[in-house]
Amino acid sequence: MAAKLIDGKAFAASVRERVGEHVSRLVKEHGIQPGLAVVLVGENPASEVYVRSKGKATKEAGMKSVEHKLDEKTSEADLLSLIDELNRDETIHGILVQLPVPDHIDAEKVLAAIDPAKDVDGFHISNVGLLGTGQKSMVPCTPLGCLMMLRDHHGSLSGMEAVVIGRSNIVGKPMAQLLLKDSCTVTIAHSRTKDLPGVVRRADIVVAAVGRPNMVTADWIKPGTTVIDVGINRIEKEGGGTRLVGDVDFDDVSKVAGAITPVPGGVGPMTIACLLANTVTACCRANGLAEPEGLTA
Numbered sequence: 001m002a003a004k005l006i007d008g009k010a011f012a013a014s015v016r017e018r019v020g021e022h023v024s025r026l027v028k029e030h031g032i033q034p035g036l037a038v039v040l041v042g043e044n045p046a047s048e049v050y051v052r053s054k055g056k057a058t059k060e061a062g063m064k065s066v067e068h069k070l071d072e073k074t075s076e077a078d079l080l081s082l083i084d085e086l087n088r089d090e091t092i093h094g095i096l097v098q099l100p101v102p103d104h105i106d107a108e109k110v111l112a113a114i115d116p117a118k119d120v121d122g123f124h125i126s127n128v129g130l131l132g133t134g135q136k137s138m139v140p141c142t143p144l145g146c147l148m149m150l151r152d153h154h155g156s157l158s159g160m161e162a163v164v165i166g167r168s169n170i171v172g173k174p175m176a177q178l179l180l181k182d183s184c185t186v187t188i189a190h191s192r193t194k195d196l197p198g199v200v201r202r203a204d205i206v207v208a209a210v211g212r213p214n215m216v217t218a219d220w221i222k223p224g225t226t227v228i229d230v231g232i233n234r235i236e237k238e239g240g241g242t243r244l245v246g247d248v249d250f251d252d253v254s255k256v257a258g259a260i261t262p263v264p265g266g267v268g269p270m271t272i273a274c275l276l277a278n279t280v281t282a283c284c285r286a287n288g289l290a291e292p293e294g295l296t297a
């Protein structure tokens, strides 16, 4: 393997440690404990795994962790009134409503109901607008985690050619905004992009966020490129069982890339670490205190 492995799991551990240090300072010096509320509607095994590991990490960092598990049939009105309650709860600094929500609930309405200052997912339209205009905002956790790894690996990203594959509101678009803010030349590619391999071959940085297992292969990658794999796809293993793979064919691409994140152990753990970081950031802003350094965009 030629590429350097970017160890998201180890990096996430260091981020969580820095978050923990900031939390203990907030508790000791100001008597404030950051609090995160996670709301899960309905049963989705994958979501439950994520919610559990998030709750564990939150407590390990010394924060208050609250979980609201609502029945699949919960009405939109009931969910909105819970959000209203959390918005007004001074012990809660971050609110995350696990997506997707059941079909009878309008996700956009739910996201719009969250106090933007507590929107640790960065999905509220106000935060989207602030990020898009280069202002201080809450930044979505997955793109923030990717940015931290890229900055750590490269130092400055200025002038680099970045191709983001995928145009979702939760990863592709905010990722592009962050790369642009760090002065990359940014292309957002997607399923209708003409000559996708050709476009990706121009990149110094590739962020793959499409949800198609092993789609990106070595012939798409310019030698030395940094490849960030956001995909988390569960596929059938030969001989039974399942395993997680990314959107990038890791074994193939690592032969030519300069650096690459694995799946699992790459972007996923960074997403959780950034959720904690965002909660501390939100808590500091709510209390007019200095924000933790290096944990925001």
Ligand SMILES: Nc1nc(=O)c2c([nH]1)NC[C@@H]1CN(c3ccc(C(=O)N[C@@H](CCC(=O)O)C(=O)O)cc3)C=[N+]21
Residues within 6 Å of the ligand: 047, 049, 050, 096, 097, 098, 099, 100, 121, 141, 232, 244, 263, 264, 265, 266, 267, 268, 269, 270, 271, 272
């Ligand atoms: N409002 C909202 N915000 C989210 O951030 C959000 C969401 N909804 N809905 C679901 C997705 C999914 N997600 C993951 C985070 C970490 C891992 C993670 O840590 N994965 C491990 C592997 C876990 C395993 O083995 O299953 C890894 O990549 O190494 C996975 C998935 C956040 N999401």
